[in-house]
Amino acid sequence: MSLRARLTSRIGRVLLARTMKGGLDLRALRRMPDRLTTPFRRDGLDPVPEIGELRERTPIARLGDFFGRGVWLVTGYADNRALLADGASFSNDLGQFVPQEGRSAEEQIGGLGMTDPPLHTELRRYLTPEFTKRKLARLEPLIGRIVAERLDAIEAAGPDLDLVSDFAFPIPFEVICELLGLPEADRERFHGLGVARFDLTEGGAGSFGAAAASREFLIGAVARQRAEPGPGLIGGLLTEHGDKLDDVTLGGLADGVFLGGYETSASMLGLGAYLVSRTPAARELLMADDESADRVVEELLRHLTVVQVAFPRFARVDVPLSDGRVIRSGDIVGFSLVAANRDPALAEDPDTFDPTRAPTRHLAFGHGVHRCVGSELARMELRIALRELVRRFPGLTPTAEIDELEFRKLSAVYGVAALPATLAGVHSPV
Structure with missing residues (x-):
């Protein structure tokens, strides 16, 4: 490192220490520095070429500094798995960047994705039993009913539709509301809080504001159910714990379920429906049998990787790399899950969507202790919803090309504003 770089880093760390005393607040960050936006940019459904070039050149790359801390990006598949699983060297505590003193309960930084063991372990043990395959099996008829009602509405309003607003968003929203046990009166107020949680076009301001609104709502829902627990997850946890x-x-646990199960599933359903409707082999496999349908779902998860990055980690100690570089204690480490899932080390011809591909050990749900607790629910929603969509409407055809779609510019969860399509006047008997 040059003398100038060392001085810049030292000055930055001094400024950081001073700022932290007064409260370094990511909510005041109105714009992400350009050098940090690479993991959030794509070309249609594919990561931008720069991220593949970075993975080939330096699978653990130093992007620069942020208030005196080094910022790193991990793009290689093996390196993502190794570092995501290294809880001894890395912390998930985002609270260090957002001063908690004087903040309301709704504004506090927490939840499973942003806490470390032993607190993370304690919180996760409340949720894990609710998301086993056996426990989730009871939701399959519910999801089937929600999907059928949504397809009925699409057919009645057809032949033109928007795969986002008419299909992809309503289904996981209804599922998550049923799962949490939110009464009908609460659902209208709850609607629409998802997208802003992951939008980084205004830095941290919009995301943290949406998070506070969501947490405030769910903390209130818990308070209302404490006296009379409802039939869902909130009521069940109140009854038992x-x-x-x-x-x-x-309320924070419920918010984590909402955060991980609404916007992410909606983006997967929308982009998945678009991709499947343009891939005859995928449509055939979805309708063949459960094993074939599961194969399509796993390939969609790998290929699309709508959760583009994992929650950032912060180095607890100096972490030496094999090439002699060192991730310094306090440095910020980002993880590009989409780059990892497109790594040739994981799959042959990784940029091709191949519904016949044998399932891979992809990182669409993360890895390590912070791996998504709701992964099995997401798989179930995708399998049921996409299978029924192509079974009901085999003539479903998108009416826009990929370069005509309005994708999100800077979002931790990749998605699209609208996906126009037509039923083409063809559907199979119900």
Whole structure:
């Protein structure tokens, strides 16, 4: 490192220390520095070429500094798996960047994705039993009913539709509301809080504001159900653990379920429907049998990787790399899941969507102790919804080319504003 770089880094760290005393607040960050936006940019459904070039050149790359801390990006598949699983060297505590003192309960930074063991372990043990395959099997008829009702509405309003607003968003929204046990009166107020949580076009301001609104709503829902628990997850946890979980803690857990199960599933359903409708082999496999349908779902998860990056990690200690470089204690490490899932080390011809591909050990749900607790629910929603969509409407055809679609510019969860399509006047008997 040059003398100038060392001085710049030292000055940055001094400024950081001073700023932290007054409160370095990511909510005040109105724009992401350009050098940090690479992991969030794509070319249609594919990562931008720069990220593949970076993976080939330096699978663990130093992007620059942020208030005196080094910022790194991990793009290689093997390196993502190794570092994501290294809880001893890396922390998930985002709270260090957002001063908590004087903040309301709704504004506190927490939740499974942004906490470390042992707190993370304690919180996750409340949720894990609710998301096993056996426990989730009870939701299959519910998801089937929600999907059927949505397809009925599409058919009645057809032949033109928007795969986003008419299909992809309503289904996971209804599922997550049913799962949490939110009454009908709460759902209208709850609608629309998802997209802004992942939008980084205004830096941290919009995302943190949306997070506070969502947490405030769910903390209130917990308080209302404490006296009379409902039939869903909130009510169940109150009944079983109500004496151990205060409103803020349980509201945060519910918010994590919403965060991981609504916007992400909606983006996967929308882009998945678009891709499947343009791939005859995928449509045939979805309708063949469960094993074939599951294969299509796994390839969609790998190829699309709508959760583009994992929650950032912060180095607890100096971490030496094999090439002699060192991730310094306090440095920020980002993980490009989409780059990892397009790594030739994971799959042959990784930029091609191949529904016949044998399932890979992709990282669409992350890896390590922070791997998405709701992964099986997401798979179930995708399998049921996409299978029924192509079974009901085999003539479904997108009416826009990929370069005509309005994709999100800077979002941790990749998605699209609208996906126009037509039923083409063809559907199979119900």
